[in-house]
Amino acid sequence: MADLNDDEVLARAAKGDREAFGILYERYVGRIYNYIYYRTGNVSDAEDLTSRVFNRAISHIGLYRNVGVPFSAWLYRIAHNLVANWHRDNSRRQEVPLEDNHLTHQRGEHPEITLERSEELESLLTVIRKLPDDRQQLLILKFVENMSNAEIGMIMNRSEGAIKSLYHRTLLSLREELERMDHTPEEKRAVDEIETGG
Amino acid sequence: MAVFHFPTRDTTEQFSELEGALRFSLQPVHPDPEFVGRLRDRLTTPKDTTLAPEHDPVDVAIFISGFVVGAVLLGFAITRLVMLLVRLLAAPDKPEG
Secondary structure, eight states, rough: TTTHHHHHHHHHTTOOHHHHHHHHHHHHHHHHHHHHHHHHHHHHHHHHHHHHHHHHHHHHGOOOOOOOOHHHHHHHHHHHHHHHHHHHHSSSSOOOOTGGGGGGGGOOHHHHHHHHHHHHHHHEEEEHHHHHHHHHOOOOOOOOOOOOOOHHHHHOOOHHHHHHHHHHHHHHHHHHHHHHSOOOOHHHHHHHHHHHHH | OOOOOOOOHHHHHHHHHHHHHHHSSSOOOOOOOOHHHHHHHHHHHHOOOOOOOOOHHHHHHHHHHHHHHHHHHHHHHHHHHHHHHHHHHHHHOOOOO
């Protein structure tokens, strides 16, 4: 059954074949987990929400209709809604724990490289987490999930052109924010004074 | 630490540097295999289904007869009520004084 395509496996899963659902799960659990992990910033919430995504999917799979939206996009939408609820419930944003082995040791990187990468990761993730939800979602789908603009558009329910435009705006705001971060406090004060005309 | 510098480059160059940094930093992570296996088991193993106990024929008979008796009593009460109302409406008014 593992050789079957998503639609064929889906048809079986919709009839209550749990093994078929297991195959879909195996195909997508990593991607959904990644998406949630980068949106929440910690392993335990990522695991909890990933479980919820698949529990919801299995209980609603009979309602899924392939009307141009692939199953993966359906799963990402469930994940997106659950993450949005999670952020609403936890009004404070959580930072990615950089001491977490999850991000580093699994790739077997050299410790120095790992440390350097952690610092860059910290800077970048701090800035990314300040972005609006849709921009965070876009960056994660593009870079972590390696999706095309068209695929991202299906998940975010926007046209390919709209995604391209949103991506451009996201890069602009990221660059501005990173440049602001690079300034020393004195430089920041000077910039603020110039901006406010003081 | 100033990690990302975009001093005098044009926008395209800055963007490609930023994209490189994003690609480098936002790499896929791997979920704990134990978690993945546990969740898979939970999803694919049918939940314990406790079968509904079979109905005892005596209980069913009692239930049905109770329902029938109740319906008859209700019908009787409604009929009596209607008859009483009809009689009251049909009764001539008492003469005054």
